Amino acid sequence: MKKIHIIILIGIAGLIAGFITMLSSFSSYDTIASAKNKQGKFVHLIAKLDKSKPVDYDPVKNPNYLSFFITDSLGGNSKVVYHNSKPRDLEKSERLVLKGKMQNDHFECKEILLKCPSKYKDDENNLRKSVNEQTNTP
Amino acid sequence: MQFEGEHLLYGKIGHLLVIIATVCSLLSVISFFAASRKNDITERLSWLVFGRINFVIHSICLFSVFIIVFIICKNHYFEYMYAFKHASKELENKYLLACIWEGQEGSFLLWMMWHAVLGIFIISKTKKKLYQPAGILKASSSPDKNISISSNEWKAPVMTIIGLAQFFLCLMILGVYVKDVRLGNSLFSLTRNEIDAPIFSQPNYLSLIKDGQGLNVLLRNYWMVIHPPILFLGFASTIIPFAFAYAGLQTKKYGEWAKPALPWTLFSAAVLGVGIMMGGKWAYESLSFGGYWAWDPVENASLVPWLILIAGIHTMLIYNSTQRALRASYLFAILSFSFVLYSTFLTRTGILGDASVHSFTEAGIAINIMIGLMVALFSLSMLALFFIRYRKIPAIHSEESIQSREFWMFIGSVIFFLSAIFIIGITSIPVYNKTPLLKDLILQYHGGKMALPEDPEFLYNKVMVIAAFIIGILTAISQYFKYKDTPGKHLRKLIIPTIATILFFIAISITYPFLYDKKGAGFLLAIYMAFFASAYSIIANGYFILDTIKNKFKQAGGSIAHIGFALMIAGMLISSSNKIIISDSKVNGINLKMGIDPITKKQDNPSENLTLLREIPASMGEYNVTYMNDSSGNEKGRKFYKLLFENKKNKKETFVVMPDIYIMKDNNMSSNPDTRSYLTKDIFTYITYALDKNKNSGHTPTDTDTIPKKSIDSVLFESGKSDISENSKISLDNLIKSFNENNKTSITIEGYTDDTGEAEQNLILSKKRVIAVSDYLKSNGDSSLLISTDWYGENHPKYDNNSDANRTLNRRVELTISAIKNMTPSDAYDISEMKIGEKSFYNNGYFILNKVEINPSNDKYKFTSDDKALMADLSFVTKDSLRFNARPLIKADATDIININDTIFSQNLIIQFAGVTENKTVKIGIKEPSNFIDFIAVKSFIFPYINLVWLGLTIMAIGIIISMIRRFGFDNTTSAVILIAASLGIFYMFLLAG
Structure with a gap:
């Protein structure tokens, strides 16, 4: 066993040990219902904006407060509070990925990713829509 | 059915060329492989010549395909899907190239073109004297033949690998049907075949399609024109060390490849390093995530091969001097290209999904399988070959001395390698969630698909800051050791730089301490340690150049690269640790109520946005900031917001930044920051929220009416002209006199035309008119005028364009003058x-x-x-x-x-x-x-000493290039030309442009 081998092994062992200790800090993708069971734990939610309920954002009063409601495919629903500016096209989004924690009655959101219907050019439906829009309006 | 107005010939020729390119690449692989297996010299040479011819034809085809795609996009032939998807009529010419490499197929083409260029360099270059292994030389008769045969030793196996890669990449853009499965996505597929819409049953459908989708707005940036070619050259060039490693294993001349492969590896490291940081600079300048590095999967995927290349360079150096570390050199040469392929897999198959903002979307299952196959074939079979031959690869079994340079260098390589493994391990989380057996394990034990933790950047940073510390120390001390063994007194040379570093470190810690305490004292300590190590590396390498290398400039490459690397790390540590968010409400003393984090029990205050009401100054750090007005940009849907910064203490420091918001045709919005750069800091601002005032109508002139107008002036023009007449000059001169008195004047210049001629031309004409007036005011008046401009072409005519008299009045530039001074x-x-x-x-x-x-x-x-x-x-x-x-x-x-x-x-x-x-x-x-x-919400940061990052990168690249030049053995003139051109280019790009 050479010194260099020992050092390499220590490096690898350190890496593995580090990875294992980090493992618990990794987040997970959850449904609204399962997130409610993990109060205070950082999770990723995949949900939809509930369009029947109000989106509250008044940047003149406070540019760092947005609240809205979400539902997911399993029928769960929740209020979301996001202390940041409102992402444009929130209302138009098809799907939301929300990162944050469930806190009592609401989901305290740290980051919002929007999946907008038109975000991806490669989507064939979208291309078709673009063609139709152009050709229908003279 | 016969369709009208299509230009089908381009597509037919283009597609034929792709097919020829594919066939030729396959033929070249076969010939180069045959050449590498033949012992008979004449036979070998004939195979080689055949392979070379095929490779050259292949390359010519690729470049012709590129030219055809360029023509299609430039002329807006929307019958082709690629033009429809990526080009548009309003797209400026300078972005035409960017729109070609925006798509999957185009970027594959770019990659192949670089392989072709590198391949041609290799088949022609080795004709001259690059490297002559001993052996079969003597058998041949003519001296010319001798040389070509000697270098052919490497040429054939190296070109086998490059040809094979070309063949696979060609398949990705082949677009040929095998039964119902389409093999590859052609660049020349037709819109009417790709999209299923009723309109395509009309013969005149082309006249109905008015415009293409255009280039994504985030990519409309000059970095996007130059950054992908450089990055792809970096990716493409990693194949050369890989191919040399294969040549070593295949020819069973196990050790000799490391010497000719080393300069290419250095080349690859320099280009890839610059390419990665160009991506960072692009993100910094035009994306609104507020920084140059976000540990995004796509960024990581390009960083990992680079880290492994650096590890490989150092093990090759060890091997060339001491015959040690050959097996590690093989491993790193193989893995760097393998990880380039793996990153292709990550970013192009859609597997990252939600995890990255940059990645391509899914391109179809057939393509995904082909990419997967290519990754597996290259990486796995080479690794298998490596392990089969592992025992035969010579290695020295005695132990190296702790007092030897190779010992410390090797540890450095291992650190680089482990860092790479760590980064790719975390980046691959979305892959784990989709791997059959692993997926079930994760669901069972993790309770749901794995996702990155709350602060993913910190996850990387806390590990990499330790790596930075170790690397810093190692790069500082290693050069003071000699290969094999170092006499003890030699190491005394380290005393001076060590003491200097300690003194410098203490001075800095007192005068400009790190303030980043968000992650606790442990992380802050790690930042200090990494900073110490970087400073040590800079000082020790600098002293080494002065004391030991002296005027042997060509040998200083390594030390210079170390200084650059350390400087870059130091710049990163300072600019991110001491970043100040000046729009933060805390900084401004507005204590908005926020929730209390249930875990840390700390006051949570992420309120980094500040609302600016139009014309009303708000306090932001040491500045009073006023949102003055907005103005349209060149492109439709783009709006610039003029923000006036005034230093509260130093009244002389006032400046304007103009971040913009771009609403694309598909209604996506991009917010592009604007930065005020000083030598020691950048003030970085972007819009997080803006009112959507003119949703339907483009621009409404009343927008600017909120400013209490002092006066409106107009300048009229002759039809089709943009020169200012003598009469107008006199009235402009009078105007200048009037506002020299109240020195802070804001002028909005808006240009219009009549309705004669093309609308597009008129838009350009109105722009020219505005610029003529604006230039006149600037050059004849006070240069500190706050001028904002707008042009509308024939839109918004003042009078109906129904008579010549009215048209004359419509050919105008309007000046709206207001004094800011009166607006407290x-x-x-x-x-x-x-x-x-x-x-x-x-x-x-x-x-x-x-x-x-x-x-x-x-x-x-x-x-x-x-x-x-x-x-x-x-x-x-x-x-x-x-x-x-x-x-x-x-x-x-x-x-x-x-x-x-x-x-x-x-x-x-x-x-x-x-x-x-x-x-x-x-x-x-x-x-x-x-x-x-009217109001906007903004975020604004101060990045201190961020220029160190760019300066460090520049110095590092120059250092690596010096090393490369030395090992390629160029003559002095060539060396000087390469060095000066590369240095000026990199320096200009990172520190002067923009």
């Missing part, structure tokens, strides 16, 4: 002095002062008894009996009085707590702008 808020407010319970009137009703609170603590503000803040609670009642509440506030700190105004948005009222009079009445200011209140 107190002037604009209507002040009422009130006592508690009193009533006062405004235009649309009355308001009552309910109470005044000292240091309020409620849902809106949170002050403690230490503060000096007064809040007025007011009720407004409109004529139609609507009731509103407003709570403006006034706050004093050591230096300044800050007004935090309230607004009743629906009533268009701005309410200010203007002060308290001597007899204890309260002064309430009311402002009722005639137009609705």
Whole structure:
């Protein structure tokens, strides 16, 4: 066993040990219902904006407060509070990925990713829509 | 059916060329492989010549394909899907190249073109004297033949690998059907075949398609024109060390490949390093995530091969000097290209999904399988070959001395390698979630698909900061060791730089300490350690150049690269640890109430956005910032917001930044930051929210009406011209005289044309007119004028274009002049002095002062008894009996009085707590702008010493290039040309441009 081998092994062992200790800090993708069971734990939610309920954002009063409601495919629903500016096209989004924690009655959101219907050019439906829009309006 | 107006010939030729390129690449692989297996020299040579011919034809085809795609996009032939998807008529010419490599197929083409260029360099270059292994030389007769045979030793196996890669990449863009499965996506597929829409049953469908989708706005940036080619050259060049490793294994001349492969590896490291940081610079300049590096999967995927290349360079150096570390050199040469392929897999198959902002979307299952196959074939079979031959690869079994250079260098390589493994391990989380067996394990034990933790950047940073520390120390000391063994007294040379570093470190820690305590004392300590190591590396390598290398400039490459690397790390540590968010409400003393984090029990305050009402200064760090106005940009849907920064203390420091918002055709929005750069810091600002004022109508001229106009002037032009007439010059001169007196003047210049000629041409003409006037004002008047410009072409004519007289009046440039000086808020407010319970009137009703609170603590503000803040609670009642509440506030700190105004948005009222009079009445200011209140929300950061990052990168690249030049053995002239060109290019790109 050479010194260099020992050092390499220590490096690898350190890496593995580090990875294992980090493992618990990794987040997970959850449904609204399962997130409610993990109060205070950082999770990723995949949900939809509930369009029947109000989106509250008044940047003149406070540019760092947005609240809205979400539902997911399993029928769960929740209020979301996001202390940041409102992402444009929130209302138009098809799907939301929300990162944050469930806190009592609401989901305290740290980051919002929007999946907008038109975000991806490669989507064939979208291309078709673009063609139709152009050709229908003279 | 016969369709009208299509240009099908281009596509047919293009597709044919792709097929020829594919066939030729396959033939070249076969011939090069055969050549590498033949022992007979004439036979070998004939195979080689055949392979070379095929490779050259293949390369010519690729370049021709590129030219055809360029023509298709440039001429907007929307019958081709690629042009329809990526080009558009409004796209400026300079972005044409960017639109070609925006798509999957185009970027594959770019990659192949670089392989082709590198391949041609290899088949022609080795003709000259690059490397001559001993052996079979003597058998041949003519001296010319001798040389070519000697270098052929490497040429054939190296080209086998490059040809094979070309073949696979060609398949990706082949677009040929095998039964029902389409093999590859062609660049020349037709829109009508790709999209299923009723319109394509009409023969004249092309005349109905007005425009293509255009280039994604995030990519409309000059970095996007130059960054992908450099990055792809970096990716493409990693194949050469890989191919040399294969050559070593295949020819069983196990050790000799490391020497000729080393300069290519250095080349690859320099280009890839620059390419990665160009991506960083692009992100910094035009994306709004507020930095140059975000540990995004796509960024990581390009960083990992680079880290492994650096590891490989050092093990090859060890091998060339001591015959050690050969097996590690093999491993790193194989893995760097393997990880390039793996990153292709990650970014192009859609597997990253939500995890990355940059990745391509899914391109179809067939392509995904092909990419997967290519990754597996290259990486796995080479690794298998490596392990089969592992025992035969010579290795020295004795132990190296701790006092040898190779010992410390090897440890450094291992650190680089482990860092790479760590980064790719985390980046691959989305892959784990989709790997069959692993997926079930994760679901069972993790309780749901794995996702990155709350602060993913910190996850990387806390590991990499330790790696930076170790690497810093190793790069500082290693060069002071000699290969094999170092006499003890030699190491005494380290004493001077060590002491110098300690003194420097203490001085810096006192005068400019790191303030990043968000992650606790442990991480702060790690930052200090990494900074110490970087400083040590800079000083020790600098001293090494002065003391040991002296004027042997060519040998200084390594030391220079180390200095650059350390400088870059130091710049990263400073600019991110001491970043200040000046739009943060904390910094501005507005204590908005926030939730308490249930885990850390700390006050959570992510309120980094600040709202700026138009024309009303707000306090931001050491600046008062005013949102002046907005103006349209060159492209439709782009809007620039003019923000005036005025330093509170140093009145001379005022500047304007113009971040913009771009609403694309598909209604996506991109917010592009603007940065004020100083030598020691950058002030970085972007818009996080803006009112969508003109959703339907493009620009409405009334937009700018909120500024109290002083005067409007106009300059008329001759038809089709943009020269300023002598008469107009006289009136402009008079104008200049008038505003020299009140020195701060803001001018909005708006250009128009009549309706003769093409609309597109008119837009350009109106722009020219605006620029002519603006240049005239700037060159003849005060250069510090605040000029904003806008042009509309034939839109918004002042008069109907129904007579020549009216057309003359429409060929105009309008100047709106306003003095900013007169716009301090107190002037604009209507002040009422009130006592508690009193009533006062405004235009649309009355308001009552309910109470005044000292240091309020409620849902809106949170002050403690230490503060000096007064809040007025007011009720407004409109004529139609609507009731509103407003709570403006006034706050004093050591230096300044800050007004935090309230607004009743629906009533268009701005309410200010203007002060308290001597007899204890309260002064309430009311402002009722005639137009609705316009505002934006912004984020603004200060990045201190960020230029060190760019300077460090530049120095590192130059160092690596010096090393490369030395090992390629170029003559002095060639060396000087390469070095000067590369240095100027990199320096210009990172430190001067933009």
